[in-house]
Amino acid sequence: MLFDVHSHLDLPQFDPDREKVIERAYEAGVFIVNSGLGPESIERTLRLSRGYDNVFATLGLSPQEFDQGVIDKTIELIRKHRKEIIGIGEVGLDYYWVKDDVMRKKEHKNLGLFRELSIELNLPLVIHSRDAEEDIIQILQDDEIGALLHCFSGSVGQAKNASSFGCLISVPTSVVYSKKKQRMVKELPLECIVLETDAPYLSPQPRTRNEPVNILSSRDMIAKIKGVDECIVEEVTTENAKQFFNLKGNLT
Numbered sequence: 001m002l003f004d005v006h007s008h009l010d011l012p013q014f015d016p017d018r019e020k021v022i023e024r025a026y027e028a029g030v031f032i033v034n035s036g037l038g039p040e041s042i043e044r045t046l047r048l049s050r051g052y053d054n055v056f057a058t059l060g061l062s063p064q065e066f067d068q069g070v071i072d073k074t075i076e077l078i079r080k081h082r083k084e085i086i087g088i089g090e091v092g093l094d095y096y097w098v099k100d101d102v103m104r105k106k107e108h109k110n111l112g113l114f115r116e117l118s119i120e121l122n123l124p125l126v127i128h129s130r131d132a133e134e135d136i137i138q139i140l141q142d143d144e145i146g147a148l149l150h151c152f153s154g155s156v157g158q159a160k161n162a163s164s165f166g167c168l169i170s171v172p173t174s175v176v177y178s179k180k181k182q183r184m185v186k187e188l189p190l191e192c193i194v195l196e197t198d199a200p201y202l203s204p205q206p207r208t209r210n211e212p213v214n215i216l217s218s219r220d221m222i223a224k225i226k227g228v229d230e231c232i233v234e235e236v237t238t239e240n241a242k243q244f245f246n247l248k249g250n251l252t
C-alpha cells in the first residue's frame with residue numbers, strides 16, 4: 001500500500017480517462033489524496049472521494065486567490081464538509097508569483113484564516129510554499145504546528161528544522177531525476193518523508209502528464225538512495241501519511 005498525499009485529479013487534464021487513472025492506482029495499491037482548490041474544484045474533489053474507495057479529499061485555496069467572496073465560500077465549504085475530508089490544503093504562501101509586499105501581507109492574512117480553521121476543525125494542514133520556505137517554517141514553528149509541506153523545495157537544513165517540530169516533507173515524483181530532491185532524500189530520515197505526485201504536474205518523465213501510479217517510481221528511487229528494500233520505503237511513508245491524516249481506523 002502506498003500513499004500519494006497530493007494530487008489534482010479533478011483537473012481537466014484527466015477528463016478523458018479519469019476513471020482509468022484511478023483504477024490503475026487502485027490496482028497498484030495506491031491511495032490518493034486529492035487537493036481541491038477553491039469552490040468549483042472542491043465540489044469536483046468531493047465527488048471523487050465519494051465515488052472511489054481509494055480517493056480522499058483535502059480542501060484548500062491557492063495563495064494567489066485574493067477575492068474575498070471566493071475565500072469566504074471556500075471556508076464555508078470546508079466547514080460544511082468537515083466530516084468528508086482529511087485535511088485542509090493546499091494553502092500557503094507563494095512569493096514566486098506574488099512579488100508585491102501588500103499582496104504578500106494578504107497571503108499571510110489568508111493563511112492565518114486557514115490555520116485558525118484547521119485548529120477549530122481539528123484537521124491537519126497541507127502547505128504550499130514557493131520561494132517562501134523561511135517564512136512558512138517560522139510561522140509553523142511559532143504555532144508549533146506540524147504540517148505537511150507539499151512539494152518541499154527549500155534547503156536540507158530547512159527541511160530538518162521543519163521536521164524537528166513535526167512537519168512532514170513531501171517528496172514529489174520529480175525525485176526520479178532531480179538531483180536536488182535526491183540529496184534531500186539522502187539527508188532526511190524516512191520517518192519524516194511522504195510521497196506525492198502533484199499530478200498532473202511534476203511527472204517523472206518531463207513534459208508528460210503525471211498520475212498517482214507513478215509514485216511507485218519514487219518509492220524505487222528512494223529505496224535505491226537509502227540502500228533499503230522497496231517495501232521499507234512503502235511501509236514507512238504509508239505509516240507517516242496515515243498518522244498525519246488520522247487514517248488509522250479507515251483503512252483495514
Ligand SMILES: [Zn+2]
Binds near residue numbers: 007008
Ligand atoms: Zn498541488
